[in-house]
Amino acid sequence: MQATIRDERPGDIEPIENVTVQAFLNAPHTDHREQHIVRALREAGALSVSLVAETRGEVVAHVAASPVTLSDGATGWYGIGPVSVMPAHQRTGLGSQLMEAALQRLQHLGAAGAVVLGDPAYYSRFGFKPEPELVLPGVPAPYFQALAWGDSLPRGEVAYHPAFNATG
Numbered sequence: 001m002q003a004t005i006r007d008e009r010p011g012d013i014e015p016i017e018n019v020t021v022q023a024f025l026n027a028p029h030t031d032h033r034e035q036h037i038v039r040a041l042r043e044a045g046a047l048s049v050s051l052v053a054e055t056r057g058e059v060v061a062h063v064a065a066s067p068v069t070l071s072d073g074a075t076g077w078y079g080i081g082p083v084s085v086m087p088a089h090q091r092t093g094l095g096s097q098l099m100e101a102a103l104q105r106l107q108h109l110g111a112a113g114a115v116v117l118g119d120p121a122y123y124s125r126f127g128f129k130p131e132p133e134l135v136l137p138g139v140p141a142p143y144f145q146a147l148a149w150g151d152s153l154p155r156g157e158v159a160y161h162p163a164f165n166a167t168g
């Protein structure tokens, strides 16, 4: 089905929360805090990218991106995620459309690169790969991947926005 990808609007906050909760309900490797993270990022003004996919006037998928900090002082890096697709709409291409749109948006924002945390097989299709020099503490290498648009790749540790600690 044809979906419209667009920026979130004020009226989307609850639908986005619902999509996020539903998407992760039966997902592996989650502590079900994703909806709190999205909200905390928004409240902190750190939701650099927040795109929804809409079908028949209904928000059915969402992607967020927020700035990350790097221990070597490199700037312009973002973390993409959470990415959430309503279970009934999963595996229909919406997640991919949102990922591509988020990557395009970050490039328009002048980003130097992006990182993702999650299934390596899924994210590698968008050009992400593990970079041994770039580490998210506590996360096994294959599950943390990067995509650089510039020539240089930062080295060291990556930290997501403090909103990723949100619990409610």
Ligand SMILES: CC(C)(COP(=O)(O)OP(=O)(O)OC[C@H]1O[C@@H](n2cnc3c(N)ncnc32)[C@H](O)[C@@H]1OP(=O)(O)O)[C@@H](O)C(=O)NCCC(=O)NCCS
Pocket (backbone or CB within 6 Å): 023, 024, 027, 081, 082, 083, 084, 085, 086, 089, 090, 091, 092, 093, 094, 095, 096, 097, 117, 118, 119, 121, 122
């Ligand atoms: C993961 C998720 C965002 C993918 O979105 P989606 O719309 O279902 O995926 P797409 O239809 O764009 O899938 C594209 C491809 O990735 C594959 N794929 C989908 N989910 C996958 C997963 N969890 N692991 C590996 N591959 C996956 C699909 O089979 C498809 O492959 P194909 O093109 O060869 O058929 C979505 O399934 C979801 O919301 N899952 C629950 C929440 C989650 O785990 N989010 C990601 C972590 S932040």
